[in-house]
Amino acid sequence: MKFVLLVCLGGAVGSGLRYGTDRALLHWLPEPSRAFPWATLAVNLAGCLAAGLLYGWLSREGVRYADDLKLLLITGLCGGLTTFSTFALQSLQVSPGKAIANVALSVAGGLALAWLGLWLTRA
Numbered sequence: 084m085k086f087v088l089l090v091c092l093g094g095a096v097g098s099g100l101r102y103g104t105d106r107a108l109l110h111w112l113p114e115p116s117r118a119f120p121w122a123t124l125a126v127n128l129a130g131c132l133a134a135g136l137l138y139g140w141l142s143r144e145g146v147r148y149a150d151d152l153k154l155l156l157i158t159g160l161c162g163g164l165t166t167f168s169t170f171a172l173q174s175l176q177v178s179p180g181k182a183i184a185n186v187a188l189s190v191a192g193g194l195a196l197a198w199l200g201l202w203l204t205r206a
Contacts, residue, residue, distance in 0.1 A: 086154055093159015101126045101164050123165075130168030134161045138172060 105122035112121060137156050141149045161168040170189060174182040 085151075089151055089154040090159040090162070093155040093161075094163035095159075097130075097160040097163025097165075099163075100160075127165045127167040130161045130165035131171045133164070134168035134172045137161070 101122075104126050108122045108125065109117060134157055138153070140146065141153050141157075146152070157172075158169070170185075174185050177185065
């Protein structure tokens with residue numbers, strides 16, 4: 084149960100940060116710039132950097148509570164901020180062939196299924 088709570092706590096903070104980033108950028112950006120998903124891009128890139136930094140730091144020998152912190156900060160916080168960070172990190176942890184397959188299937192499949200979902204709700 085402790086592990087679930089760590090993930091949930093980190094996820095709540097990450098989701099709040101994602102929402103706050105979106106609101107802040109919509110407030111600060113001029114109207115024409117709002118057509119591009121700047122907030123999503125920002126949190127995806129920040130989440131990838133954070134996941135890489137955290138994984139590298141927490142994988143060092145001697146870091147206290149490393150497994151708990153990985154759940155809280157990488158799975159929870161970065162996952163709540165963006166699932167793209169998990170996708171990027173996991174793609175780097177497999178062979179190049181598997182990474183390419185994961186990227187291609189995730190992007191093409193994600194776009195196709197999002198389109199299908201939209202199409203089904205309009206039918």
